[in-house]
Amino acid sequence: MKFIFDSDSWQEIYGSIRKNKIRTVITIIGVLWGIFLLVVLLGAARGMENGFTKLFGDFATNSVFVWTQSTDTPFKGYQKGRRFRLTDSDIEVLKSEYSDEIKFLAPRNQTNNLLVHDFKSSNYKVSGDYPVLDKIQKKKLLYGRFLNENDILSYAKVTVISEDMYKQLFDKGEEAIGQYIKINAINYKVVGVYGSSNGIDLDGDTAYIPYSTFKKVYNTGNKVDWMVITAAPDVDIEQMESDIILTLKSLHKVHPDDKRAFGSFNLGTQIDKLTGFLTGMQFLTWFVGIATLIAGVFAIGNILLITVKERTKEIGIRRAIGATPASIRQQIILESVFLTTVAGMLGIIFGGSILFAIDAAFGQGPDAALVNPTVNIPIILIAFATLITLGTLIGLIPAHVATIVKPIEALREE
Amino acid sequence: MIKIENLHKSYPIGKDSLHVLKGLDLHIKEGEFVSIMGSSGSGKSTLLNIVGLLDTHDEGKYYLNGQLIKDLNEKKAAILRNKFLGFVFQSFNLISYKTALENVALPLYYKGMGRKERLKIALEYLEKVGLKDWAEHLPNELSGGQKQRVAIARALVTKPKVVLADEPTGALDSTTTDSVMDLLKEINDEGMTVFVITHEEEVAAQTKRIVRLRDGVIISDKLTQQAKAV
Numbered sequence: 001m002k003f004i005f006d007s008d009s010w011q012e013i014y015g016s017i018r019k020n021k022i023r024t025v026i027t028i029i030g031v032l033w034g035i036f037l038l039v040v041l042l043g044a045a046r047g048m049e050n051g052f053t054k055l056f057g058d059f060a061t062n063s064v065f066v067w068t069q070s071t072d073t074p075f076k077g078y079q080k081g082r083r084f085r086l087t088d089s090d091i092e093v094l095k096s097e098y099s100d101e102i103k104f105l106a107p108r109n110q111t112n113n114l115l116v117h118d119f120k121s122s123n124y125k126v127s128g129d130y131p132v133l134d135k136i137q138k139k140k141l142l143y144g145r146f147l148n149e150n151d152i153l154s155y156a157k158v159t160v161i162s163e164d165m166y167k168q169l170f171d172k173g174e175e176a177i178g179q180y181i182k183i184n185a186i187n188y189k190v191v192g193v194y195g196s197s198n199g200i201d202l203d204g205d206t207a208y209i210p211y212s213t214f215k216k217v218y219n220t221g222n223k224v225d226w227m228v229i230t231a232a233p234d235v236d237i238e239q240m241e242s243d244i245i246l247t248l249k250s251l252h253k254v255h256p257d258d259k260r261a262f263g264s265f266n267l268g269t270q271i272d273k274l275t276g277f278l279t280g281m282q283f284l285t286w287f288v289g290i291a292t293l294i295a296g297v298f299a300i301g302n303i304l305l306i307t308v309k310e311r312t313k314e315i316g317i318r319r320a321i322g323a324t325p326a327s328i329r330q331q332i333i334l335e336s337v338f339l340t341t342v343a344g345m346l347g348i349i350f351g352g353s354i355l356f357a358i359d360a361a362f363g364q365g366p367d368a369a370l371v372n373p374t375v376n377i378p379i380i381l382i383a384f385a386t387l388i389t390l391g392t393l394i395g396l397i398p399a400h401v402a403t404i405v406k407p408i409e410a411l412r413e414e
Numbered sequence: 415m416i417k418i419e420n421l422h423k424s425y426p427i428g429k430d431s432l433h434v435l436k437g438l439d440l441h442i443k444e445g446e447f448v449s450i451m452g453s454s455g456s457g458k459s460t461l462l463n464i465v466g467l468l469d470t471h472d473e474g475k476y477y478l479n480g481q482l483i484k485d486l487n488e489k490k491a492a493i494l495r496n497k498f499l500g501f502v503f504q505s506f507n508l509i510s511y512k513t514a515l516e517n518v519a520l521p522l523y524y525k526g527m528g529r530k531e532r533l534k535i536a537l538e539y540l541e542k543v544g545l546k547d548w549a550e551h552l553p554n555e556l557s558g559g560q561k562q563r564v565a566i567a568r569a570l571v572t573k574p575k576v577v578l579a580d581e582p583t584g585a586l587d588s589t590t591t592d593s594v595m596d597l598l599k600e601i602n603d604e605g606m607t608v609f610v611i612t613h614e615e616e617v618a619a620q621t622k623r624i625v626r627l628r629d630g631v632i633i634s635d636k637l638t639q640q641a642k643a644v
Contacts, residue, residue: 007529008523008529011529012523015511015512015516016511018511019510019511313507314509316507317507317508317509318509318520318524319488319492319495320466320468320495320501320507321495321496321501321520321521321524321568321572322492322493322495322496322497322521322524322525322572323492323524324488324489324492324493324524325488325489325492326489327524403488406468406469407468408463408468408469411468411503411507
């Protein structure tokens with residue numbers, strides 16, 4: 001191993017590289033291209049993944065939505081086609097029976113109403129919610145606050161509106177917090193204004209009012225329109241979904257096999273599909289990147305082999321004046337490793353700069369296609385180590401070829 | 415120094431084999447200046463290659479510096495070449511991308527000598543062949559005679575026992591031929607064994623002993639006027 005640290009070895013490599021500029025450049029480009037592709041593809045895949053993550057960012061992705069429809073099977077004396085509603089007691093049963101599985105549960109009642117402020121008015125969705133909704137679907141509050149527990153307990157007539165609603169209902173520059181708007185002819189005090197979310201938004205522009213207030217004002221009794229359930233970490237969300245629906249079926253005297261009675265949407269499963277797609281894409285990236293890398297390394301081997309043929313005479317001279325086969329071999333392997341290393345480093349730097357450029361061009365702003373496209377340092381190191389190993393192995397072939405030719409034959413070559 | 419007994423060598427050509435050396439006996443003592451004469455195909459290059467450990471012989475015995483050469487692997491051959499032999503080729507065989515000085519220093523590199531030391535020694539030898547001022551020139555910036563003198567310096571730099579010259583003047587005009595031969599004579603006067611292969615009578619005449627080969631056998635082995643003059 002001494003020869004690696006011997007300045008003379010490097011002198012020799014410098015000499016032979018300087019002599020063979022073109023092939024050196026071509027060789028370097030081959031490997032550079034491979035590792036460049038790997039870095040850029042991995043970075044782009046990561047950027048895409050980050051983009052999706054950002055899209056779901058404000059939303060608890062392991063959520064299930066459940067609502068009621070009508071039965072499709074007669075059961076316990078009920079005809080099919082029976083309509084029924086979720087109730088507050090269902091919520092309590094679920095909360096107590098699935099206390100381990102459920103992280104958050106938000107029952108919701110919603111309607112549409114005219115909202116009026118001074119002489120401006122518009123129709124918007126009005127939603128009766130618990131403060132927990134903010135945990136499931138994070139609201140970006142621009143001013144004020146979201147609903148709190150106190151609002152629920154005191155049946156407060158307060159509301160949280162969106163930025164767009166504010167623009168529609170208020171004059172420019174007008175302070176919204178503390179002002180009153182009329183919803184269905186009842187005055188509500190605005191306590192918060194939220195901005196639009198970049199990602200999933202179930203509600204759109206909605207005036208949020210306390211669940212208890214909604215119940216009283218719209219006289220919904222113990223009925224619940226629908227609910228959002230967020231699973232605790234490590235819970236099989238599909239299992240939880242079917243368990244909960246089964247429980248609800250028994251509570252509402254619905255046939256266990258009834259397909260229509262409960263509607264549900266499992267965000268977790270949908271996202272799993274997407275994540276699966278991303279994983280597949282990452283695998284593809286690795287596959288393509290490594291294949292290109294291997295092709296590049298083979299190109300190095302190939303070119304070194306040609307060079308060795310070209311340099312047969314030189315190698316013959318060196319051997320005539322006392323170079324041992326081992327020293328020739330070391331020389332060529334070291335050259336191969338040196339070339340792959342330089343090419344690898346250039347490829348990584350080049351790929352990194354392209355990622356930087358991509359980030360600057362497409363990675364910024366709320367609608368960015370690729371968010372923060374990066375590659376982990378350990379991945380780079382692994383790719384680099386692989387490259388050097390391959391460079392060594394491939395260097396063995398020309399090195400061997402260089403030494404099996406007898407010096408006499410090498411010298412005879414003109 | 416070099417002792418050859420009943421040396422045979424043949425090359426396979428297709429199914430047949432070409433018998434090139436047919437039982438040579440040759441004894442070259444230390445300090446001799448020997449030329450091997452012969453037309454092409456006489457086996458003189460083969461002989462030089464065997465003596466120079468660039469090729470192996472089939473039969474017979476070869477002693478270099480008293481050591482029987484037998485079953486050498488490439489590594490041992492390389493070490494022996496580096497230690498005992500200096501080569502001068504017809505086509506100079508300098509490495510084109512290295513300066514004259516680096517070319518001369520290369521055998522010392524394979525000997526494992528440090529850079530500073532070997533460049534210093536190489537410069538001394540370049541001075542000896544009168545090319546000190548050309549040390550930093552690349553071979554293609556030198557004339558044929560200069561190239562051959564660089565090659566001779568390279569052959570001498572390891573202080574070998576024998577200098578083997580294969581048609582050293584083959585690519586040179588008569589003036590430079592003389593200067594190269596003078597240089598070889600000078601080296602020989604200092605005690606170096608010089609072994610020249612040539613087909614030019616004038617070149618051979620400047621050595622001290624002429625061995626003539628024809629069809630793989632020695633037909634004559636005579637001392638020249640040069641030897642008698644000494």
